[in-house]
Amino acid sequence: MDPIIIVRDLKHVYSDGTTVQISNQKSLIAHRGEKLAILGANGTGKTTILSVIIGLTKPTQGQVEVAGLIPGKQFNRLRHKLGVVLQNVDEQIIGPRVYDDIAFTLRQAKVARDQIEREVNRVASLLGIEHILHKIPHYLSGGEKQKVALAGALVHKPELLILDEPLDSLDSKSHEEVEKILNWINDEYGVTVLLTTHDLNWVAGWADNVYVLSKGEILARGKPDEILIDLDKLHQAGLHPPMLVMLFHRLRQRGYQVDIPVTLDQAEYYLKGINNT
Numbered sequence: 001m002d003p004i005i006i007v008r009d010l011k012h013v014y015s016d017g018t019t020v021q022i023s024n025q026k027s028l029i030a031h032r033g034e035k036l037a038i039l040g041a042n043g044t045g046k047t048t049i050l051s052v053i054i055g056l057t058k059p060t061q062g063q064v065e066v067a068g069l070i071p072g073k074q075f076n077r078l079r080h081k082l083g084v085v086l087q088n089v090d091e092q093i094i095g096p097r098v099y100d101d102i103a104f105t106l107r108q109a110k111v112a113r114d115q116i117e118r119e120v121n122r123v124a125s126l127l128g129i130e131h132i133l134h135k136i137p138h139y140l141s142g143g144e145k146q147k148v149a150l151a152g153a154l155v156h157k158p159e160l161l162i163l164d165e166p167l168d169s170l171d172s173k174s175h176e177e178v179e180k181i182l183n184w185i186n187d188e189y190g191v192t193v194l195l196t197t198h199d200l201n202w203v204a205g206w207a208d209n210v211y212v213l214s215k216g217e218i219l220a221r222g223k224p225d226e227i228l229i230d231l232d233k234l235h236q237a238g239l240h241p242p243m244l245v246m247l248f249h250r251l252r253q254r255g256y257q258v259d260i261p262v263t264l265d266q267a268e269y270y271l272k273g274i275n276n277t
């Protein structure tokens with residue numbers, strides 16, 4: 001598969017001396033069309049890495065290539081290919097009304113007014129936020145702001161979507177809706193989705209691959225059903241394993257010969273296996 005993000009030997013030193021790095025033995029790579037999640041405890045550097053990838057932070061050291069471009073140097077070319085939802089969405093919602101905010105990228109690109117109207121309405125209806133297009137963003141709820149930020153990130157049909165903890169302030173209905181949209185743009189348009197999350201229960205069934213970061217290194221990379229069953233690695237990274245993984249590890253300790261699932265479907269399948277033996 002064709003890589004769309006390559007981050008090698010990254011080191012960023014903030015002005016107060018705080019250092020975020022990924023050791024030079026492994027690279028962080030996202031392939032086109034992939035659904036990828038970066039996992040790590042608070043303060044591991046996930047947001048810093050995303051910020052480097054989208055060109056907002058110029059790293060002190062390292063090679064970073066995104067869609068064939070160098071983010072720190074070719075930001076203007078890159079931003080047309082990127083959709084971004086920051087961790088603190090208040091920092092990115094800048095339009096006086098929701099409509100203006102979502103339209104921002106298209107207006108910057110000098111798209112015709114009627115086409116902007118079509119695209120904003122299309123993405124607003126996709127996210128179920130048509131009824132708040134006239135509102136002042138400041139007064140929106142956290143979940144509404146999250147959806148507005150996502151609408152702004154999708155309106156120009158990016159090839160790569162970068163989201164920093166996008167689901168954290170969403171109730172279960174909105175969570176499901178946003179997940180559906182991420183899956184849909186990935187399936188339908190092959191958009192690569194890279195996100196950070198602390199929700200290992202959810203990511204187990206969503207991501208094609210996950211990276212686990214800890215103390216300046218990539219501790220593991222692979223499919224969720226390989227990585228999220230490794231209690232030692234997760235513990236080392238300061239992460240709680242998914243509930244199902246804990247439960248099935250406990251069953252094994254009690255003598256049940258059963259594989260460890262990371263999703264409900266897998267759990268059902270493995271449990272049927274026990275019944276039949």
Ligand SMILES: Nc1ncnc2c1ncn2[C@@H]1O[C@H](COP(=O)(O)OP(=O)(O)OP(=O)(O)O)[C@@H](O)[C@H]1O
Pocket residue numbers: 014015016018019020040041042043044045046047048049
């Ligand atoms: N502008 C800054 N100046 C100094 N230190 C910073 C700055 N931004 C981030 N840091 C530090 O860099 C480290 C990594 O922060 P970062 O936000 O990238 O972590 P994270 O993995 O995204 O954390 P979380 O899961 O809590 O969101 C932290 O120790 C943080 O305090």
